[in-house]
Amino acid sequence: xxxxxxxxxxxxxxxxxxxxxxxxxxxxxxxxxxxxxxxxxxxxxxxxxxxxxxxxxxxxxxxxxxxxxxxxxxxxxxxxxxxxxxxxxxxxxxxxxxxxxxxxxxxxxxxxxxxxxxxxxxxxxxxxxxxxxxxxxxxxxxxxxxxxxxxxxxxxxxxxxxxxxxxxxxxxxxxxxxxxxxxxxxxxxxxxxxxxxxxxxxxxxxxxxxxxxxxxxxxxxxxxxxxxxxxxxxxxxxxxxxxxxxxxxxxxxxxxxxxxxxxxxxxxxxxxxxxxxxxxxxxxxxxxxxxxxxxxxxxxxxxxxxxxxxxxxxxxxxxxxxxxxxxxxxxxxxxxxxxxxxxxxxxxxxxxxxxxx
Amino acid sequence: xxxxxxxxxxxxxxxxxxxxxxxxxxxxxxxxxxxxxxxxxxxxxxxxxxxxxxxxxxxxxxxxxxxxxxxxxxxxxxxxxxxxxxxxxxxxxxxxxxxxxxxxxxxxxxxxxxxxxxxxxxxxxxxxxxxxxxxxxxxxxxxxxxxxxxxxxxxxxxxxxxxxxxxxxxxxxxxxxxxxxxxxxxxxxxxxxxxxxxxxxxxxxxxxxxxxxxxxxxxxxxxxxxxxxxxxxxxxxxxxxxxxxxxxxxxxxxxxxxxxxxxxxxxxxxxxxxxxxxxxxxxxxxxxxxxxxxxxxxxxxxxxxxxxxxxxxxxxxxxxxxxxxxxxxxxxxxxxxxxxxxxxxxxxxxxxxxxxxxxxxxxxxxxxxxxxxxxxxxxxxxxxxxxxxxxxxxxxxxxxxxxxxxxxxxxxxxxxxxxxxxxxxx
Numbered sequence: 001x002x003x004x005x006x007x008x009x010x011x012x013x014x015x016x017x018x019x020x021x022x023x024x025x026x027x028x029x030x031x032x033x034x035x036x037x038x039x040x041x042x043x044x045x046x047x048x049x050x051x052x053x054x055x056x057x058x059x060x061x062x063x064x065x066x067x068x069x070x071x072x073x074x075x076x077x078x079x080x081x082x083x084x085x086x087x088x089x090x091x092x093x094x095x096x097x098x099x100x101x102x103x104x105x106x107x108x109x110x111x112x113x114x115x116x117x118x119x120x121x122x123x124x125x126x127x128x129x130x131x132x133x134x135x136x137x138x139x140x141x142x143x144x145x146x147x148x149x150x151x152x153x154x155x156x157x158x159x160x161x162x163x164x165x166x167x168x169x170x171x172x173x174x175x176x177x178x179x180x181x182x183x184x185x186x187x188x189x190x191x192x193x194x195x196x197x198x199x200x201x202x203x204x205x206x207x208x209x210x211x212x213x214x215x216x217x218x219x220x221x222x223x224x225x226x227x228x229x230x231x232x233x234x235x236x237x238x239x240x241x242x243x244x245x246x247x248x249x250x251x252x253x254x255x256x257x258x259x260x261x262x263x264x265x266x267x268x269x270x271x272x273x274x275x276x277x278x279x280x281x282x283x284x285x286x287x288x289x290x291x292x293x294x295x296x297x298x299x300x301x302x303x304x305x306x307x308x309x310x311x312x313x314x315x316x317x318x319x320x321x322x323x324x325x326x327x328x329x330x331x332x333x334x335x336x337x338x339x340x341x342x343x344x345x346x347x348x349x350x351x352x353x354x355x356x357x
Numbered sequence: 358x359x360x361x362x363x364x365x366x367x368x369x370x371x372x373x374x375x376x377x378x379x380x381x382x383x384x385x386x387x388x389x390x391x392x393x394x395x396x397x398x399x400x401x402x403x404x405x406x407x408x409x410x411x412x413x414x415x416x417x418x419x420x421x422x423x424x425x426x427x428x429x430x431x432x433x434x435x436x437x438x439x440x441x442x443x444x445x446x447x448x449x450x451x452x453x454x455x456x457x458x459x460x461x462x463x464x465x466x467x468x469x470x471x472x473x474x475x476x477x478x479x480x481x482x483x484x485x486x487x488x489x490x491x492x493x494x495x496x497x498x499x500x501x502x503x504x505x506x507x508x509x510x511x512x513x514x515x516x517x518x519x520x521x522x523x524x525x526x527x528x529x530x531x532x533x534x535x536x537x538x539x540x541x542x543x544x545x546x547x548x549x550x551x552x553x554x555x556x557x558x559x560x561x562x563x564x565x566x567x568x569x570x571x572x573x574x575x576x577x578x579x580x581x582x583x584x585x586x587x588x589x590x591x592x593x594x595x596x597x598x599x600x601x602x603x604x605x606x607x608x609x610x611x612x613x614x615x616x617x618x619x620x621x622x623x624x625x626x627x628x629x630x631x632x633x634x635x636x637x638x639x640x641x642x643x644x645x646x647x648x649x650x651x652x653x654x655x656x657x658x659x660x661x662x663x664x665x666x667x668x669x670x671x672x673x674x675x676x677x678x679x680x681x682x683x684x685x686x687x688x689x690x691x692x693x694x695x696x697x698x699x700x701x702x703x704x705x706x707x708x709x710x711x712x713x714x715x716x717x718x719x720x721x722x723x724x725x726x727x728x729x730x731x732x733x734x735x736x737x738x739x740x741x742x743x744x745x746x747x748x749x750x751x752x753x754x755x756x757x758x759x760x761x762x763x764x765x766x767x768x769x770x771x772x773x774x775x776x777x778x779x780x781x782x783x
Contacts, residue, residue, distance in 0.1 A: 024667070024763070028672050028761065201706025202705040206724050226703055227713050230700065230712075230714065231722065234700070234713060235722060238715050238721055238722060242488065324699060326690065
């Protein structure tokens with residue numbers, strides 16, 4: 001796989017940004033912790049931005065198409081000067097007339113005066129669009145046009161900057177514009193963030209993002225789902241290893257996802273939540289039920305809940321040995337939108353109210 | 358059969374006096390270059406915070422009642438442990454007092470015993486199979502920090518002892534990549550209680566890197582040569598045991614990587630002081646580790662909704678060959694393996710895997726990136742810092758004797774440097 005193709009993968013982009021905000025050594029880091037070194041710390045991942053009511057009303061009444069609940073990839077904040085960075089990652093640039101423009105308008109307004117009102121004590125914010133480096137110019141043009149349009153509409157967008165990712169030799173280079181340079185008061189305009197990149201090895205660091213999406217490389221299509229499934233399986237094992245006999249253990253896809261993601265699941269967009277729940281239900285819970293329904297009476301899947309109860313220690317050992325066995329395979333392909341056990345109260349009610357970019 | 362406890366124990370001081378008698382007898386034996394009775398030894402254990410179903414932490418009594426047939430509380434923090442003991446001569450099994458458990462705090466216990474090394478280690482080894490207990494892991498950098506910051510300053514004329522052990526267990530044929538558990542069991546016995554050689558010329562010997570050295574000399578002599586030796590031969594970074602010379606006379610206390618401390622002095626109280634000293638060091642280091650891995654998570658939890666846990670990054674001095682890498686990845690996640698990890702490796706290249714798995718000992722999640730040149734581990738907030746020390750100790754012992762490691766941005770050597778900063782309360 002060519003590393004260049006990976007730079008367009010949104011999960012890889014967000015994951016790389018998260019690693020850049022994680023504390024690591026100055027030398028021998030896994031990913032150069034650029035943002036961490038500049039004093040920025042993680043505030044939110046994929047958390048929808050809520051506009052103050054007057055602005056939300058103005059957005060609703062505007063003739064422009066503006067996303068009323070924009071969801072940045074992540075927001076970083078710095079205590080010393082209360083500055084913040086608001087990231088949006090894209091695989092490609094787009095024009096001011098495209099369907100993505102409404103989301104961009106939402107982001108531009110979020111980093112305006114609304115930002116400090118919503119996320120006090122942060123005082124300033126800069127919107128950072130991250131995309132493959134060769135797309136930077138076209139993206140800059142688009143955001144400048146959208147900014148002008150919003151100002152014409154008497155709205156107050158915030159400042160923006162454009163960041164690029166490029167493969168140079170065996171390095172992945174992260175670059176930024178002068179706006180970002182002066183906002184942070186730093187001398188450089190780019191930095192190597194990942195080294196020793198080769199064509200025969202996927203350069204991705206450990207995945208910190210939970211996604212049910214296909215990987216950009218078709219040969220690794222199921223990779224992100226495999227990561228989620230393995231983590232769910234690990235969480236189940238950790239919980240069940242300490243579970244006593246004769247007591248019923250039950251969990252739902254949401255419960256186990258909340259535990260596995262340490263609560264981050266609750267902050268994902270609805271559509272993503274539904275897809276992740278479906279993945280867990282179809283590819284993990286259903287697989288468990290199918291394997292054990294004729295072998296152990298205490299294991300069942302009912303209305304989206306997985307129930308496990310052992311009376312004999314042999315039952316527990318047999319189940320845990322099976323779950324622990326590396327030869328036990330869990331399908332990682334994307335589940336169909338509808339599964340036989342997906343009960344209406346599990347997903348459909350959420351589907352109905354879904355608003356997603 | 359050896360008597361392992363005093364008769365009619367009224368209080369813990371009956372036990373101290375009994376162990377004192379054994380210590381004197383044992384020390385006399387050592388002075389005559391032969392031990393007549395096993396030495397008194399302690400095992401420093403970590404109590405893992407596995408909450409019960411009602412959300413309450415288990416008490417030491419609750420843990421040990423599931424591990425041994427009988428326990429008897431002597432005072433608030435001192436408990437008699439009774440277990441089945443096999444007589445080596447008659448092969449009969451009888452129940453007797455094997456040792457005493459002292460609760461140092463909610464998280465750390467010391468188990469004192471005068472049972473012979475092999476059965477004592479097996480007994481404790483069985484206990485730490487429980488997810489409630491773990492060894493304390495005095496990794497090589499921690500032992501090195503203890504040497505640099507403390508032992509090497511106890512007087513150039515004192516006798517010191519350092520044991521180095523590295524065994525590249527993945528550098529061998531596919532069908533034999535397990536550690537020599539019997540070797541492990543007898544290792545400290547050989548060096549601890551007997552000078553007899555244990556060569557077995559008939560034993561099959563695989564061609565693999567295996568280095569075990571004992572350096573016993575005056576502290577001043579060791580100081581002069583250690584650094585140069587280490588720079589020239591990487592396995593000498595894999596420090597596995599260390600003698601802490603006694604302050605009160607001849608002899609000392611041998612500390613091993615798994616938290617075993619063997620008394621080679623004639624005074625049990627001095628031994629207990631050393632156990633207490635090492636417990637305080639280890640506790641401080643675990644606090645440091647957990648602060649480095651999950652910094653300030655309590656105070657900022659409400660606002661910062663992001664990813665928690667700084668990574669443990671380990672870099673090997675020499676990259677592993679592809680064959681060793683493959684064997685390690687294939688074996689490290691199997692049940693009977695010193696790494697005690699569970700997971701399904703996902704290959705990302707010839708010498709790179711990601712594993713989103715669990716610590717098989719504590720049953721807590723852990724995510725790992727393993728390559729030929731190093732390892733990255735992310736442990737979720739709230740998991741135990743002991744896992745970090747176990748990983749470092751095992752990587753140096755079994756995979757790469759010379760490593761550099763960081764927890765977040767903090768060098769691992771800085772974290773364990775605390776070892777030289779805890780005052781000794783003799």
